Every structure is written in C-alpha cells, then in structure tokens.
Amino acid sequence: xxxxxxxxxxxxxxxxxxxxxxxxxxxxxxxxxxxxxxxxxxxxxxxxxxxxxxxxxxxxxxxxxxxxxxxxxxxxxxxxxxxxxxxxxxxxxxxxxxxxxxxxxxxxxxxxxxxxxxxxxxxxxxxxxxxxxxxxxxxxxxxxxxxxxxxxxxxxxxxxxxxxxxxxxxxxxxxxxxxxxxxxxxxxxxxxx
Numbered sequence: 608x609x610x611x612x613x614x615x616x617x618x619x620x621x622x623x624x625x626x627x628x629x630x631x632x633x634x635x636x637x638x639x640x641x642x643x644x645x646x647x648x649x650x651x652x653x654x655x656x657x658x659x660x661x662x663x664x665x666x667x668x669x670x671x672x673x674x675x676x677x678x679x680x681x682x683x684x685x686x687x688x689x690x691x692x693x694x695x696x697x698x699x700x701x702x703x704x705x706x707x708x709x710x711x712x713x714x715x716x717x718x719x720x721x722x723x724x725x726x727x728x729x730x731x732x733x734x735x736x737x738x739x740x741x742x743x744x745x746x747x748x749x750x751x752x753x754x755x756x757x758x759x760x761x762x763x764x765x766x767x768x769x770x771x772x773x774x775x776x777x778x779x780x781x782x783x784x785x786x787x788x789x790x791x792x793x794x795x796x797x798x799x800x
Contacts, residue, residue: 611645618677625782640772663708685778686775686776687713687720687775688725688727688775691728692728692737693769694730695765702730705726705771706726709771710724738757739755741753745793748787748800749779751783788800
C-alpha cells in the first residue's frame with residue numbers, strides 16, 4: 608500500500624463582486640483546497656499505478672468535505688474541477704492518480720453531478736502554480752461556468768511530493784454574456800446538456 612503522507616493543506620476562497628461592470632446581486636464564490644503529499648513513486652518507474660487510486664479515495668473525500676464546509680455548505684455549488692502538480696522525481700502519470708479519487712469524491716458529495724470533472728496537471732517545482740479548470744457539474748456545455756482558479760504553495764511541491772487540488776464554485780462568471788447553454792436549459796441527462 609503506497610504511503611501518501613500529507614505534509615500540508617491549504618484552502619483558497621474568493622468572492623467576485625464585479626469584473627468592471629455593475630456589482631452582482633450575489634457575489635460569485637470560488638474555492639479550492641490543496642494537499643501536499645509524499646509521492647511514493649518518485650525516483651522510479653512503476654508499471655502498475657492504478658491500484659494506488661484506491662488508496663487516495665479517503666483523501667479525496669476528506670478534502671471535498673473540508674472545501675464544502677469552508678464554502679458554507681452544499682447549497683448552490685454548481686462548478687467543479689481538479690488538478691495536480693507533481694514535484695521533482697515524479698512523472699505526469701503520478702498526477703493522473705487523482706482522476707478517480709478527486710473527481711468521484713466531489714461527485715459523491717455534490718449529488719447528481721453528471722458532467723466530467725475538468726482536470727489539469729503538470730510537473731513543476733516548488734512554487735509552481737496551476738490553473739484548475741472549472742465546469743458546470745451537470746452540463747459541460749454551460750459556457751458561463753467555463754473558468755479556472757489558480758492554486759499553488761510557495762514551499763511545494765518539493766522533490767518527492769505531489770500537490771493534489773480540488774476546486775468548486777457557485778454560479779457562472781460575473782457578467783457572463785457569451786451565450787450558449789444557460790443554466791436554466793440544463794437537462795442533466797448526459798453530462799453535456
């Protein structure tokens with residue numbers, strides 16, 4: 608069983624009142640949580656990585672629960688995304704370990720989420736930043752919810768670490784006016800529309 612020992616976590620929260628236009632009636636909220644963990648595969652090639660996703664499921668659920676609580680509860684959360692930064696000695700595939708544990712944890716806690724969980728990952732050193740993509744939880748074609756939140760920590764990921772990230776938001780971009788499928792038109796049947 609691989610050991611993904613946590614060194615540090617951090618929560619990012621922001622409220623967006625306007626983007627140069629009129630103030631929104633309700634500010635848009637974006638949030639993210641990151642965990643810096645030991646990378647048990649750093650420095651070597653491991654041909655079979657998929658079983659380690661099972662070991663990360665408790666971390667995915669714990670981070671999801673903490674982020675939902677920090678954002679004031681489930682009500683209105685309608686965007687999500689995930690990401691990873693793999694530190695020195697690791698490979699991009701180590702970041703891909705987060706696909707199932709991170710994505711399915713948010714889907715489980717957010718209820719009837721149908722859309723794919725947007726994802727971004729890279730290899731980077733200490734202080735690297737990552738734009739975690741956001742998309743609507745039930746319909747990938749809702750343009751108003753195409754967005755990202757930047758995450759990163761000044762002291763990680765260190766050599767032999769991975770930074771795993773989860774992100775959520777309430778509402779679309781402030782001043783959205785690019786058309787496309789609106790939230791009111793979402794059917795939530797196939798994850799697209």
